[in-house]
């Protein structure tokens with residue numbers, strides 16, 4: 001162990017310690033699944049400027065040959081995560097899978113294509129009403145719309161009062177979403193209106209079953225990752241070792257409280273993945 005340049009941080013829970021031990025002992029039976037924004041990519045004020053941390057692709061490339069599968073599970077459209085991540089055409093990531101829109105979409109590196117369901121009609125209705133709603137009050141001044149194709153998001157990170165705008169918008173946007181058969185997905189200073197029926201927990205569980213993974217490592221940073229954390233907890237109850245990583249600097253304490261290991265942001269998380277890969 002003394003020959004490794006990067007130390008391997010220790011999980012703070014017995015379940016996480018068991019999950020890490022299983023990953024190191026039987027990597028070929030492990031799935032490593034990771035969120036994109038805030039986990040593999042640093043948070044930036046403009047979502048269009050988000051890109052994978054420089055350490056992310058090298059860490060995934062180092063891990064991929066040893067494990068059963070590496071997957072990215074994100075709220076982004078799958079093709080956007082692939083583009084911003086720089087995941088396509090990378091030697092070593094020929095089997096990468098990206099589950100976008102919380103699992104509604106799937107991109108795989110083998111085909112290079114995205115599989116997606118029919119668009120939900122509520123998204124077009126919300127899109128049409130949203131500018132009128134945002135013009136109704138000064139309480140959310142500076143909030144702006146991210147067009148996501150199969151969903152619409154309202155960001156407040158660049159609003160005059162980011163948290164105040166987020167809080168003030170939560171109820172009206174929940175109402176707007178519900179009127180059109182959508183759900184409200186709150187995140188880090190973002191409120192997304194999206195079709196129901198899938199979440200990162202459902203997506204993770206289905207993918208674990210599909211590939212027959214024994215051990216599951218999941219890393220996230222936001223409220224949308226809570227269902228995936230819950231899925232890993234359930235899997236642990238069913239005898240699958242699991243390791244829950246939180247990429248966090250304090251913005252989402254709800255997720256950090258449930259993690260086996262909190263790493264301070266994408267740089268630390270990708271260092272951890274690289275340190276694991278170096279031991280395989």
Ligand SMILES: O=P(O)(O)OC[C@H]1O[C@H](O[C@H]2O[C@H](CO)[C@@H](O)[C@H](O)[C@H]2O)[C@H](O)[C@@H](O)[C@@H]1O
Pocket residue numbers: 035036037038042043044045046047048050073074075076146148153155157187188189190192222224
């Ligand atoms: O599931 P994820 O991959 O974590 O995607 C969740 C949302 O991420 C993006 O918003 C977040 O990142 C932005 C860029 O760093 C940041 O400006 C924003 O405040 C964050 O909430 C993305 O724009 C959303 O569409 C995703 O749903």
